[in-house]
Amino acid sequence: MIALVKTQKGEGFVELKEMPEPTPGPGQVLIEVKAAGICGTDIHVKHDSFPYWPPVILGHEFSGQIVGLGPDCKYYKVGERVVGEPHNKHCGVCYLCRTGNVQICPEKRSIGWGIDGCMTKYLVMPEQLLHRIPDSMDYDTAAVIEPTANVVHDVIERARVMPGDFVVVIGPGPIGLLAGLAAKAAGARHVVMAGAPPDEGLRLDKARELGFDTVLNVAKENLVDTVMSLTNGIGADLVVDCSGAPAAIAGTVDLLRKKGTICAVGLTGGRTVNFPWEKASFKALDIVFGMSTSYTSWNRAIALVATGLMPVDKVISHRLPLTEWEHAFAELEAQRALKVVLHP
Numbered sequence: 527m528i529a530l531v532k533t534q535k536g537e538g539f540v541e542l543k544e545m546p547e548p549t550p551g552p553g554q555v556l557i558e559v560k561a562a563g564i565c566g567t568d569i570h571v572k573h574d575s576f577p578y579w580p581p582v583i584l585g586h587e588f589s590g591q592i593v594g595l596g597p598d599c600k601y602y603k604v605g606e607r608v609v610g611e612p613h614n615k616h617c618g619v620c621y622l623c624r625t626g627n628v629q630i631c632p633e634k635r636s637i638g639w640g641i642d643g644c645m646t647k648y649l650v651m652p653e654q655l656l657h658r659i660p661d662s663m664d665y666d667t668a669a670v671i672e673p674t675a676n677v678v679h680d681v682i683e684r685a686r687v688m689p690g691d692f693v694v695v696i697g698p699g700p701i702g703l704l705a706g707l708a709a710k711a712a713g714a715r716h717v718v719m720a721g722a723p724p725d726e727g728l729r730l731d732k733a734r735e736l737g738f739d740t741v742l743n744v745a746k747e748n749l750v751d752t753v754m755s756l757t758n759g760i761g762a763d764l765v766v767d768c769s770g771a772p773a774a775i776a777g778t779v780d781l782l783r784k785k786g787t788i789c790a791v792g793l794t795g796g797r798t799v800n801f802p803w804e805k806a807s808f809k810a811l812d813i814v815f816g817m818s819t820s821y822t823s824w825n826r827a828i829a830l831v832a833t834g835l836m837p838v839d840k841v842i843s844h845r846l847p848l849t850e851w852e853h854a855f856a857e858l859e860a861q862r863a864l865k866v867v868l869h870p
C-alpha cells in the first residue's frame with residue numbers, strides 16, 4: 527500500500543512509499559482509512575520538531591471502516607464506521623492510566639509518530655481506542671473528530687465553559703475556530719475571535735462565516751477595550767489561548783473578570799511566557815491546561831457534531847488525494863489552508 531512516511535530522523539525525509547499492509551493482532555482491528563486530517567503535529571514531525579520513531583507512517587486524525595478483525599475482538603464487527611483515539615501503547619498500569627488519563631501516559635506512542643499512522647490505505651488499531659460514528663456523519667467530517675475532541679476536552683471538560691458565558695478565543699487557526707464552536711455549542715452568549723495580521727483573509731473570514739459574535743484583528747482594534755465595552759467593564763468569563771504567542775498569553779489576564787479562567791491550548795514552541803502572575807493572583811484566576819483528549823470528550827465531540835451543534839466540516843478548506851500531500855503541507859505552512867483532509 528502507498529503511505530506517507532517519515533523515513534528517518536532530520537529535517538524533511540517525508541515521502542510516499544510502498545509499505546506492507548498491516549495485520550491486526552489480538553484485540554486489534556484492521557481499518558480501511560477513508561479520510562485523514564493533517565495536524566500541526568505532522569508538520570512538526572516533518573521538520574524534526576516533535577518526537578517520533580522513524581520510519582513511521584504519518585497521521586493520527588482518521589475516519590474509516592473496519593475491514594478485518596484480529597483474534598479475540600469482542601466489541602466491533604467488520605463493516606462498522608469508526609474513529610479512534612491516538613493513545614496507542616499506553617501502559618494501562620501507571621498512575622495516569624489507572625486514573626483514566628491514558629492520553630498522557632509516558633509510555634504512549636501515538637499512531638502517526640510513535641507507530642504507523644493513518645496516511646495510507648490500512649491502519650491497525652486496538653478495539654479499546656475506537657468510537658463508532660453515526661451513519662449520518664460523512665468520513666471527511668469524522669476525520670475532524672480528533673481535533674474536535676481536543677477542544678471539547680479543553681474548553682468544555684477542563685475549562686468548564688457555562689451557558690451564558692462571555693468567551694474570547696485568541697488565534698483563529700483550525701483549533702481556535704473549533705474551540706469557538708465548542709464554546710458556542712456549550713451555550714456561550716458571546717464569542718470573540720481574535721486574530722493577528724497574518725490571520726486576515728482566510729482565517730478571520732472563516733470566523734465571520736462561522737458566525738462568531740465579534741471577529742477582530744488585534745493590530746487594528748484594541749482587544750481589551752472591545753471586551754470591556756461588551757461586558758460593561760467586567761471582563762470575559764473565559765479566555766482560550768490557541769495562539770501560543772507569549773505576549774498574547776500574558777495579555778489574557780487583562781481580558782478576564784475576577785475569578786475568570788484561562789484555558790491554555792496553544793503551544794509556545796519552547797518560548798518562555800513573561801506572565802503577570804501577581805495580577806492574575808489578585809484576580810483569583812483559574813488557569814487550566816489540556817493536552818490531548820479524554821474518552822468522554824470523544825463521545826461528546828461525536829454527539830455535538832452529529833447533532834449539528836458543532837458544524838466542524840466548515841473548517842475543512844481542502845479535500846485532496848494523498849498523492850497531493852506535498853501541496854497540502856505547503857498550503858498549511860503558508861497559512862493558505864485551515865483543516866486539510868487527505869484521501870488515501
Ligand SMILES: [Zn+2]
Pocket residue numbers: 565566567586587672673
Ligand atoms: Zn492532531
Ligand SMILES: [Zn+2]
Pocket residue numbers: 616617618619620621622623624628631632633
Ligand atoms: Zn500508563
